[in-house]
Amino acid sequence: MNLHERRRDGAAREPLLFVEDLKVHFRVPLGDYPWSPKGTLRAVDGVSFEVRRGETVGLVGESGCGKSTLARALVGLVPMTSGTVRWRGEAVASGHRRHPTMRREVQMIFQDPLASLDPRMTIEQIVAEPLVTHQPGVGRAEVRRRVTTMLERVGLSEHHLRRYPHEFSGGQCQRVGIARALIDAPKLVICDEPVSALDVSIQAQIVNLLRDLQRELSLSYLFVAHDLAVVKAISHRVIVMYLGRVMELGMRDDLYGAPQHPYTKVLLQAALTPDPARARARRPLLLAGEMPSPLNPPTGCVFRTRCPIAIAACAHDLPQPVVRHGSATRVACIRAGLVAFGD
Structure with a gap:
C-alpha cells in the first residue's frame, strides 16, 4: 500500500x-428566591x-x-x-x-x-x-x-x-x-x-x-x-445512558442479544413484545426507587442506588466504559458479566 x-x-x-x-x-x-x-x-x-x-x-x-x-x-x-x-x-x-x-x-x-x-x-x-x-x-x-x-x-x-x-x-x-x-x-x-x-x-x-x-x-x-x-x-450501534453517563455501548445485535450492564437488561425486559406468550413467560425486572437528581448524583457508580447487584465498591469506584469479555461492547460496571441477573 x-x-x-x-x-x-x-x-x-x-x-x-x-x-x-x-x-x-x-x-x-x-431555592425559590433569586438569592438562593x-x-x-x-x-x-x-x-x-x-x-x-x-x-x-x-x-x-x-x-x-x-x-x-x-x-x-x-x-x-x-x-x-x-x-x-x-x-x-x-x-x-x-x-x-x-x-x-x-x-x-x-x-x-x-x-x-x-x-x-x-x-x-x-x-x-x-x-x-x-x-x-x-x-x-x-x-x-x-x-x-x-x-x-x-x-x-x-x-x-x-x-x-x-x-x-x-x-x-x-x-x-x-x-x-x-x-x-x-x-x-x-x-x-x-x-x-x-x-x-x-x-x-x-x-x-x-x-x-x-x-x-x-x-x-x-x-x-x-x-x-x-x-x-x-x-x-x-x-447499527447503541449507547445506553443513565443520569448523564454511558452505561453500555456496543453493536446492536450484541447489546440486544447479550446485554452486559444490569441497567441495559432492565430496559430490555421493560420493552413491550408483540408475542403474548413471551410477555407472560418472562420475569419482569423492576428497579427500586426513582432516578436520583442530577443535582446530587450518587458517588461512585451513578446506577448503584437502584442496581440489584451493587456491592460496597460501587459506592467508591466510578466505572468507565471499557471493553469486557472479549467483545466490542464497552460496559461501565465492575460486575458486568460476573453475576447472572435477569437471565
Whole structure:
C-alpha cells in the first residue's frame, strides 16, 4: 500500500464525529428566591463515543438521562462545559460557537414536528432557509427546484409549497422537518426522538423513510429515542445512558442479544413484545426507587442506588466504559458479566 492509499484508507476509517469526555453542566438555584444558593446540575457528565460514516448510532435511556441535552450540545443549542469534540478530524469550539463546516454538515430533526416549524413561514420558506443561509448565491429558481425535489423525496409534493405548518398532520410536519434538515446535503443528522409524538403506523413510515434516505444520500444518524424497538430497527450501534453517563455501548445485535450492564437488561425486559406468550413467560425486572437528581448524583457508580447487584465498591469506584469479555461492547460496571441477573 503506497502513501496515497494509506491516507485514503485512514480517512475512510476516521469517524465523522468524535466525542470524548463531554460534559454539559448547568448552574441552577436550589431555592425559590433569586438569592438562593446555586448548585450544579450534571445533565451530561463525561460521555465518549463516535459516529462513523454511513452508520446509525442509537442513544437510549430513561427520561432525564441527558440524551436530548447531549444532542442539543452537539449542534450548539446548549453550551458544552468541557470535553473534546472533533468533526471530520478537526476540533470543534466549545459553547454555542461551532466549526463553520459543522454548522452546515450537521443538522437536527426535532421531537415535536409542529413546534419545530415556524407557523408564520410557508413550507417552501421553511425548507429553503438552510439553503439560503449557507449558499446565498443560489438563485431563486434553483432554490425552488431543490426544495421541490427534496419535498418529493420525503413523500410530499410541489402543491405543498405555499401551505403553512398548521395545515399538515404530525407525520407530514415531520416530513417537512426532515426535508429541511437534508436540503443542504448534511453528512450527519441528529434525530432527537423524531417519532415519539407520532402514531405507531406513522412511526414505521418515518423510520423506513429515514433508512431509505440514509442509503440514497450516504447519511449518518445519531438517533435519540426511548423506544427500544425503534432503536433496534434503525441502529447499527447503541449507547445506553443513565443520569448523564454511558452505561453500555456496543453493536446492536450484541447489546440486544447479550446485554452486559444490569441497567441495559432492565430496559430490555421493560420493552413491550408483540408475542403474548413471551410477555407472560418472562420475569419482569423492576428497579427500586426513582432516578436520583442530577443535582446530587450518587458517588461512585451513578446506577448503584437502584442496581440489584451493587456491592460496597460501587459506592467508591466510578466505572468507565471499557471493553469486557472479549467483545466490542464497552460496559461501565465492575460486575458486568460476573453475576447472572435477569437471565
